[in-house]
Amino acid sequence: MKAEEYKEQKEQLSGWPVRIVSYKLGNIYHVSINNEEPGAWIVKGEGPSLAEAEAKARKEAAEALAKVKKNPPPTGCTSVPGF
Amino acid sequence: MATQVQTAVKSDVLVSTSWVAEHLTDPKVRIVEVDVDTKAYSEGHIPGAIGWDWGKQLCDTLRRDIIPKAKFEQLMGQSGISNDTTVILYGDNNNWFAAWAFWQLKIYGHPDVRLMDGGRKKWLAESRDLNQESPKVAPATYRAKDPDFSIRAFLPLVQDASSKKSADLVDVRSPQEFTGEILAPPGLPETCQRGGHVPGAKNIPWAKACNEDGTFKSAEDLKSLYGGVGVTGQKPVIAYCRIGERSSHTWFVLKYLLGYKDVKNYDGSWTEWGNLVAAPVEKP
Numbered sequence: 001m002k003a004e005e006y007k008e009q010k011e012q013l014s015g016w017p018v019r020i021v022s023y024k025l026g027n028i029y030h031v032s033i034n035n036e037e038p039g040a041w042i043v044k045g046e047g048p049s050l051a052e053a054e055a056k057a058r059k060e061a062a063e064a065l066a067k068v069k070k071n072p073p074p075t076g077c078t079s080v081p082g083f
Numbered sequence: 084m085a086t087q088v089q090t091a092v093k094s095d096v097l098v099s100t101s102w103v104a105e106h107l108t109d110p111k112v113r114i115v116e117v118d119v120d121t122k123a124y125s126e127g128h129i130p131g132a133i134g135w136d137w138g139k140q141l142c143d144t145l146r147r148d149i150i151p152k153a154k155f156e157q158l159m160g161q162s163g164i165s166n167d168t169t170v171i172l173y174g175d176n177n178n179w180f181a182a183w184a185f186w187q188l189k190i191y192g193h194p195d196v197r198l199m200d201g202g203r204k205k206w207l208a209e210s211r212d213l214n215q216e217s218p219k220v221a222p223a224t225y226r227a228k229d230p231d232f233s234i235r236a237f238l239p240l241v242q243d244a245s246s247k248k249s250a251d252l253v254d255v256r257s258p259q260e261f262t263g264e265i266l267a268p269p270g271l272p273e274t275c276q277r278g279g280h281v282p283g284a285k286n287i288p289w290a291k292a293c294n295e296d297g298t299f300k301s302a303e304d305l306k307s308l309y310g311g312v313g314v315t316g317q318k319p320v321i322a323y324c325r326i327g328e329r330s331s332h333t334w335f336v337l338k339y340l341l342g343y344k345d346v347k348n349y350d351g352s353w354t355e356w357g358n359l360v361a362a363p364v365e366k367p
Contacts, residue, residue: 001127001212001213001214001215002210002211002212002213003127003207003208003210003213004210006207006208006210016269016270021204023207025126025127025213030126032120034176035257035268035269035270037257037258037259037288037290040119040176040268040270040271041119041120041175041176042269042270042271043270044120044122061270064269064270065269065270068265068269068270069265069266069273070264070265
């Protein structure tokens with residue numbers, strides 16, 4: 001078995017730069033979505049077709065990235081809900 | 084001041100994917116995959132490679148610490164690794180946790196351990212052979228040395244380095260983590276209460292040490308990258324990130340590819356510092 005159709009592409013997802021990596025192993029397509037910076041893996045999807053695997057990964061990644069909080073409250077504030 | 088920089092011999096610590104392909108059945112070599120994504124190994128791995136789960140096998144599962152010596156000996160032995168085995172580590176995310184494993188093997192004194200340059204990504208991209216079978220491994224006897232903490236920084240040393248400028252602190256996280264705009268890489272769990280960085284640290288994201296294909300940049304480029312912001316090896320260096328795995332990648336670069344003599348990985352990293360009560364935090 002070898003990885004086939006290996007491909008990387010960069011784009012913005014939910015406002016974050018990501019790198020989408022896809023390849024085929026046997027009969028299964030694997031897609032992982034990574035942060036462009038710092039390169040961390042976020043989610044993975046797999047399926048019998050590239051479109052299916054990518055759609056699954058994109059959906060989960062978009063949900064995860066949409067939850068990222070920016071600019072947390074200043075030091076000393078501990079009563080903000082969710083912080 | 085006398086220079087601390089020594090000449091590194093890349094081949095002692097780095098092998099190419101071609102080298103690995105030629106040594107798949109070499110009885111003196113054990114290939115080990117260590118990934119961030121612990122399911123990646125079972126999808127397909129280098130034929131004959133074994134897989135280590137960093138969260139279960141390379142950490143103390145009770146307290147926050149590296150694997151204890153006795154468990155390390157057990158892991159090596161059950162992995163068929165003797166003290167004279169050449170261990171080749173590789174993994175995803177440009178060898179993040181492979182470098183973390185490398186660092187632990189050096190803490191316990193394993194003499195011959197190397198990273199596969201480019202990691203899992205390069206092996207896949209080159210369409211090299213993979214399989215899904217876990218190899219049958221004949222257990223070996225392994226005796227670890229006492230831990231060498233000259234390559235590991237604990238909190239008091241980092242506090243000293245920050246307040247007395249006794250070492251160069253290198254924060255290898257992303258610029259947005261460094262400035263405190265975010266607390267963790269987007270999509271990953273937040274593990275700290277406060278954002279920012281250790282006062283005095285310089286921000287050199289780990290990935291700047293890599294080429295697009297995942298391989299390490301040339302020694303000349305690396306020297307320019309770190310030396311360009313004053314991290315030259317003339318002073319001790321302490322690298323940190325969020326939990327210590329990205330910084331073990333930078334630790335590897337500084338210690339073995341640039342040959343800096345005194346480099347430590349602060350595995351407590353921002354998860355420790357960013358949760359300390361009353362610790363100074365710098366936000367630009």
